[in-house]
Amino acid sequence: MNGMTVSNLLIGIGLLLVLAxxxxxxxxxxxxxxxxxxxxxxxxxxxxxxxxGSMILISVLLSLLFWLFNR
Known part of the structure; x- marks a missing residue:
């Protein structure tokens, strides 16, 4: 991974934490x-x-989300 993708990953994680x-x-x-x-x-x-139960629901939702983004 180069510096640009790591910085984008960190920004994305930060935004998700703010939204949460x-x-x-x-x-x-x-x-x-x-x-x-x-x-x-x-x-x-x-x-x-x-x-x-909550973790299974979150896992299914994240798997669906990642599957949609990888298509």
């Missing part, structure tokens, strides 16, 4: 962690959270 931050601030990501398949266990002194 704005979406989180305005409550557009409230669904994350509350889908079927997301596991949450709260004990007396312990909390276990595994968002399997």
């Amino acid at each position: 931050g704005v979406a989180y601030k305005y409550g557009l990501l409230d669904w994350f962690g509350h889908l079927p398949g997301d596991i949450r266990y709260e004990g007396d002194n312990f909390v276990f959270f595994a968002p399997f």
Whole structure:
């Protein structure tokens, strides 16, 4: 990779992080962690959270997005 593609990659990642931050601030990501398949266990002194359903949904959406861009 040359310097130009690395800089474009870093700019793209930064823009995605800014968009994710704005979406989180305005409550557009409230669904994350509350889908079927997301596991949450709260004990007396312990909390276990595994968002399997949310991660599967994000994986499918990203795979579809990358597939569309590579066509």
